[in-house]
Amino acid sequence: MGEEVSKLPPHVQQRLLRLQQLQQTLQAVMTQKQQLELELTETEQALEELGKLSKDAVVYKSIGSLLVKTERDKVVKELNERKELLNMRISVLGKQEERLRGQLKELQAKLQRDLQPITPP
Numbered sequence: 001m002g003e004e005v006s007k008l009p010p011h012v013q014q015r016l017l018r019l020q021q022l023q024q025t026l027q028a029v030m031t032q033k034q035q036l037e038l039e040l041t042e043t044e045q046a047l048e049e050l051g052k053l054s055k056d057a058v059v060y061k062s063i064g065s066l067l068v069k070t071e072r073d074k075v076v077k078e079l080n081e082r083k084e085l086l087n088m089r090i091s092v093l094g095k096q097e098e099r100l101r102g103q104l105k106e107l108q109a110k111l112q113r114d115l116q117p118i119t120p121p
Contacts, residue, residue, distance in 0.1 A: 012114045019107050026100040033093040040086040047079050 008016070050059070050072060059075050060067040 009114075012111070015107060015111050015114065019104070019111065022100060022104050022107065026097065026104065029093055029097050029100060033090055033097060036086050036090050036093065040083065040090065043079050043083045043086065047076065047083065050076050050079070 053072060057072055059070055059072045061070050061075055
């Protein structure tokens with residue numbers, strides 16, 4: 001396949017390289033977004049469980065490999081801030097994913113035109 005690619009015009013080779021780069025970037029963005037969505041789900045579940053507890057319930061939070069006793073309201077505030085940050089980052093990654101998909105679609109169309117055999121009129 002490498003030999004076949006080297007026979008293509010330089011601008012087509014550049015577009016193929018750009019296509020591969022865009023696909024890798026899109027994959028990385030999608031993976032990162034998926035990880036953040038998982039963390040958001042866990043955060044929402046933790047908030048839901050904390051909501052079931054009384055205000056004076058004993059709560060521990062994980063700091064590294066330690067569990068530290070803390071105030072319920074303090075943890076709720078931290079989790080809500082984390083949730084807000086996660087939503088913002090997911091939104092940004094969603095927009096980036098959309099933009100990358102558009103660039104990929106456009107580049108694929110150009111490559112299809114480049115690679116179509118030229119038929120005489």
